[in-house]
Amino acid sequence: MLISRRVLPTLLALTTTLAFSSAALAHAHLKHQFPAADAAVSESPKALTLSFSEGVEQNFSKVMLTGPNNQLVATGKPTRSGSDDKQLEVPIEAPLKAGHYQVQWQVVSVDGHKTKGSWAFSVK
Numbered sequence: 001m002l003i004s005r006r007v008l009p010t011l012l013a014l015t016t017t018l019a020f021s022s023a024a025l026a027h028a029h030l031k032h033q034f035p036a037a038d039a040a041v042s043e044s045p046k047a048l049t050l051s052f053s054e055g056v057e058q059n060f061s062k063v064m065l066t067g068p069n070n071q072l073v074a075t076g077k078p079t080r081s082g083s084d085d086k087q088l089e090v091p092i093e094a095p096l097k098a099g100h101y102q103v104q105w106q107v108v109s110v111d112g113h114k115t116k117g118s119w120a121f122s123v124k
């Protein structure tokens with residue numbers, strides 16, 4: 001059976017998801033984010049926004065932004081926006097120059113489970 005290197009991780013992830021689907025339901029999965037995944041924005045965003053499927057603990061949440069040449073971009077602490085414990089806002093300290101950016105996040109949901117992921121966007 002021929003499985004490409006690209007497909008294999010997806011298959012493994014799918015198998016894992018199926019095997020743990022009942023537990024996975026309660027985990028905090030990223031539902032929406034700003035800037036959107038693979039978006040090309042013309043204005044530098046002032047903050048990253050991450051919306052999860054479950055409430056998250058802001059003190060145990062980490063969001064890392066890297067820019068062109070894998071340089072770490074200075075960001076503020078992730079904070080819940082208002083009363084919504086499913087949403088985190090991460091202030092970006094200085095305007096982003098044009099280029100490709102990657103966001104890596106790791107959160108602990110209110111049920112104590114860790115999830116992580118990443119997405120990319122670019123600034124025109």
Ligand SMILES: [Cu+2]
Pocket residue numbers: 023024025026027028109111112113
């Ligand atoms: Cu969970």
